[in-house]
Amino acid sequence: MSISVSESPLHSCHQSLGARMIPFAGWNLPVEYSGLLAEHKATRQAAGLFDISHMGQIRATGPGALAALEVLLANDPAKLKDGEGHYTFLLNDQGGVIDDLFLYRLGPNDFLLVVNASRHAEDLALLSKQKSNVSFVGSPGSTAGMALQGPRAPAILSKLIQGDLSNPSLPARNHIRQYTIAGQLVLVGATGYTGEEGYEFFMERKAGPKIWDHILATGKSEGLLPCGLGARDSLRLEAGFPLNGQDLSPEITPVEAGLAFFVDVTRPRPFLGRTAVETQKKSGAPRVCIGIKGVTGQPPPRHDYPVFRGDQRIGVITSGVPSPTLGHGIALALVTTPAPPCGQDLEFEVRGRRVPAKVCHRKFLGKR
Amino acid sequence: MNTPSELLYAKSHEWLRLDQGKGCVGITDHAQSALSDVVFVELPKAGRTVKAGEVVATVESVKAASDIYSPVEGTIVESNATLTSDPGLINREPYGQGWLFKIEPTQPKPNGLLTATEYSATLPS
Numbered sequence: 285m286s287i288s289v290s291e292s293p294l295h296s297c298h299q300s301l302g303a304r305m306i307p308f309a310g311w312n313l314p315v316e317y318s319g320l321l322a323e324h325k326a327t328r329q330a331a332g333l334f335d336i337s338h339m340g341q342i343r344a345t346g347p348g349a350l351a352a353l354e355v356l357l358a359n360d361p362a363k364l365k366d367g368e369g370h371y372t373f374l375l376n377d378q379g380g381v382i383d384d385l386f387l388y389r390l391g392p393n394d395f396l397l398v399v400n401a402s403r404h405a406e407d408l409a410l411l412s413k414q415k416s417n418v419s420f421v422g423s424p425g426s427t428a429g430m431a432l433q434g435p436r437a438p439a440i441l442s443k444l445i446q447g448d449l450s451n452p453s454l455p456a457r458n459h460i461r462q463y464t465i466a467g468q469l470v471l472v473g474a475t476g477y478t479g480e481e482g483y484e485f486f487m488e489r490k491a492g493p494k495i496w497d498h499i500l501a502t503g504k505s506e507g508l509l510p511c512g513l514g515a516r517d518s519l520r521l522e523a524g525f526p527l528n529g530q531d532l533s534p535e536i537t538p539v540e541a542g543l544a545f546f547v548d549v550t551r552p553r554p555f556l557g558r559t560a561v562e563t564q565k566k567s568g569a570p571r572v573c574i575g576i577k578g579v580t581g582q583p584p585p586r587h588d589y590p591v592f593r594g595d596q597r598i599g600v601i602t603s604g605v606p607s608p609t610l611g612h613g614i615a616l617a618l619v620t621t622p623a624p625p626c627g628q629d630l631e632f633e634v635r636g637r638r639v640p641a642k643v644c645h646r647k648f649l650g651k652r
Numbered sequence: 653m654n655t656p657s658e659l660l661y662a663k664s665h666e667w668l669r670l671d672q673g674k675g676c677v678g679i680t681d682h683a684q685s686a687l688s689d690v691v692f693v694e695l696p697k698a699g700r701t702v703k704a705g706e707v708v709a710t711v712e713s714v715k716a717a718s719d720i721y722s723p724v725e726g727t728i729v730e731s732n733a734t735l736t737s738d739p740g741l742i743n744r745e746p747y748g749q750g751w752l753f754k755i756e757p758t759q760p761k762p763n764g765l766l767t768a769t770e771y772s773a774t775l776p777s
Binding site for chain 2: 316320
């Protein structure tokens, strides 16, 4: 593990916005600008712009690209059409999650993998073992990325691409398109990590600051705020999305994480972790991820707090936060099966004291 | 950052106001700013005796829970009940209505605390 800290290509933008910076997965990144609650609320009600340059962008190209990805990834890359993307996993032999990532098919022999910063180098090493007519390019720090999220995101993107007459329409959900924005080539994928409508922008490192400033200026009249890692975490947890390293790890399978839908075991060919996941899909997993809601006025649930049903310790909270939208604590917890049903009373332990909570659906804001 | 000169400070970012032998404790402007929006507080009960440096309260923002240490040895006299319904007072008035608890110090002159100038020197510029 390298101890050097990388600066985002957008570092100068963050400095001029007065962001508070923190170390995250080897990067120095903004945790907040105007304040976590204001940024959270802006993203739910208008729009937020996030620096995601730390996320790895790996390009898989060549006539052997699809075959290589079919061997490596848990969701079937052969299902994707040009311009389409999906959520998928890189698993180990035990079915544990090395990384969760987004895969886009840009063309028949051209794929983009968007991976977690903390796993980027490991992913690249694993991918690069596949050498048959495929090359994997995209080392940490070579690209810039940002996420535009919130109900006003489509209106802002419409303004951003007005000048690009070749490509007048917005990308559909889970699709990706290339646009010229402020004179720069930018790939825009319609996805995100907040539970809101939104887009992720991928570009060369040196194009980053110009695009960031241009999006902020264009979105200002729509209520767009720059948002840090703090709001990114509270937003993703309200939406029930997992964080790699907390809710997912090499010791946790997609079945346990409640994400088995994204592992396609209907296809004929083998892929990494297939046997282990298939077994768990058939005969069940020893643990399962549940949603937990706390009570207003009680301490909020946090990562690593133990979870109890009666006197029995049944698991641990993997991510928890006082939900800015709901006003009470919410958490994801990994507990022993059988899973306690929604509405069941539980407790978690805070500073040596038991606090009441209930099992609930992990999409904490409901279907949106 | 605001650091009033009439207060004493702990390195762990609590302030102490001494008035006729009674102490009042809160967290500094720097601390509230670093925590950002406070959404929950857990405060000590009146009558509890505490040592200097003992964890006596918890202040939670959306991001994290932070321990609050008593800057002096003594007996808790009162906790700020208003914070239960309005924890954001800590952010808005860290040296005023956002105080955490009142304490009767065992010693009239507390040891090991910093002046405003000394405390300010410990903060990142």
